[in-house]
Amino acid sequence: MTGSVNWQQALSRYVAAAPSQPPKQHAQETAAEIGTGQQPRADSAHRSHTSIPRFYTKRTPKESPLSQKLERATYARFVQSRRSSLPSNDELDYLWETLLEATAEGGSDEERRIDFVEFQQIQQLVPKKFQSFFAPSIFLQLLQGAEAETIAIVQFFNYVLRKVSLLQARIELGVYDLDCDTYLNEEDIQAYVADLMPALNLETLSSSFHKFYLCTASRKFSFFLDPMRRGKIKIQTILLSPILTELFELREPELPKDFERTNWFSSYSSLRVYGQFLNLDTDRNGMLSREELSNYNGGSLTSVFLDRVFQECQTYGGEMDYRGFLDFVLAMENVQTPESMAYFFRALDINGEGYLDGPTVMFFFKAVVDKMTAMGHESIGIRDVKNEIFDMANPKVDSRISLDDLVRSGVGGTIIKVLSDVEGFWAYESRESFEPQK
Structure with missing residues (x-):
């Protein structure tokens, strides 16, 4: 990892890497450093401000066009100043070279380490833009174990890359926050x-x-x-x-x-x-009818399930637009995620009670069985599968499967597929043993 590096590519790679500091803490720090539009803190002198929540915030008066332009120009200058305060690609390159030179006898890049004294010495050699990264608190955060006295230079450099990347992203996203x-x-x-x-x-x-x-x-x-x-x-x-x-x-x-x-x-x-x-979209009207969507995934979804999807999702004249279709596809292709489970749970919860009971589970699975028998396959014991589904979900309340139960079980996506999709049931049935989704 010597010589000049394309930091634009490196930054994007390191964003995905596991950070030394929890990502949430990085982003919270970044938001605190650059965030705008926050409500002013209540006067601590008034005890009621610490005990009574604020129920009403005075609406900001509508600004004149000139005032809005001035505000945007001011914010644009602020953004530009924040951009210029971040290390450039060349400066990141220089930081890495300095770390290498300070640990020239430390073996491979991954093996090279520095103690706190060396950490402070390197601070004196790099541009001022890096000074905030050399705080003692950061060195302590990167120590691994109570007995550790050194940190890996790769670990520290990854920290800098991730923090710079978050700051860059926060600044760029802020440009589009027109109302701040x-x-x-x-x-x-x-x-x-x-x-x-x-x-x-x-x-x-x-x-x-x-x-x-x-x-x-x-x-x-x-x-x-x-x-x-x-x-x-x-x-x-x-x-x-x-x-x-x-x-x-x-x-x-x-x-x-x-x-x-x-x-x-x-x-x-x-x-x-x-x-x-x-x-x-066979009729080429730019929308999908319930009948047209039934051909999705080779027509493996049941009519009962599709009826409920159209009842719960936003439609226009009873048809689904492209944005609605994107939501449907995202839910189908990421069915193991909590957001997708919530999307489909609304369709499965036919009584709107916040849970699936035994009759509801059998109602949806019967549609799967009916579709299978219509295709020439043998019938399946509906009650047996219902019992198996409840065993898989292991609900907190007997005979009632909530959305939280599906998410917590680790197999919520499979349960949804079994209740809605012939191919989903076959995929589950063909497995010799079931492993919870990760």
């Missing part, structure tokens, strides 16, 4: 991704497809990071999410084929999903 409330809506995220696209490995996408790509990309952020559908996502939440890391991975100039197939933001994935939508 530390939240981004879906349009803001699309604008951010649009400006990022030239730096991503997306050369195979035609310009006519860009608007569909932006919708596809932003929808993953909304689906997983805004489960309550508030219409906005806190910037700190975006920073903490692996979804942003997944997007940044497209900065790599060469993408392996298997990578393209698993990364939601790749050209291959976005074209695949859009192609699915076009193939299902």
Whole structure:
């Protein structure tokens, strides 16, 4: 790891690496350093402020266009100053070379270590932009074990890379926070991704497809990071999410084929999903009817389940638009995640009581059995499978499976597939032994 390094690529790789400090703590520090739009703290002199929550916040008066322009110009200068305060690629390169020179006799890069005295000596050799990274508290955080007295230079450098990457991302996301409330809506995220696209490995996408790509990309952020559908996502939440890391991975100039197939933001994935939508949209009206969606995944989903999906999801004239289809695909392809389980649990909870009882489980699985027998397969004991599902879910309350039970069980995604998808049941039934999902 000697010589000049492409830090733009290195930063994106290190964002995904396990940090020495918990990622949440990194992002919280970053938000604290750059965050804007926070409510002022209550006056500590008034005891009521510490005991009575604030129920009303005075609405900010609508500003004049000139005032808004002045505010944006001021914020733009602030962002530029923050950008200039971060280490450049050359400066990161210089930091690494300095670490190597200070440990010239320490063996391989991974084996080289420094104690606190050497840590302070290196601080005097690097640009002032790095001074905050040489705080004694950071050295203590990176010590591994109570008896440790040294830290690995690779470990420290990874810490710097990750922190710089988080700061860069926080600054860039903040540019799209037009009202400075530390939240981004879906349009803001699309604008951010649009400006990022030239730096991503997306050369195979035609310009006519860009608007569909932006919708596809932003929808993953909304689906997983805004489960309550508030219409906005806190910037700190975006920073903490692996979804942003997944997007940044497209900065790599060469993408392996298997990578393209698993990364939601790749050209291959976005074209695949859009192609699915076009193939299902047989009447070419830009929407999917209940009948058209029944052909998804080769027609393996039951009619009962699809009916409930259309009853619970937002439709327009009884049909699903592309954004709704993206939510459906994200839920189907990530069924093991809590967000996807919540999406499908609303469809399975036919009584709206917050749990699935025995009759509900048998109702949905009977539709799976009916579809299997119609295809010429032998019937399955519905009650036996119902009992097996309850054993798998192990609900806290007997005979009632809640969403929390599904998530906690580690097999919630499989249970959902068994109750909705013929192929999902076959995949489960064909396994000799079942292992909880990770």
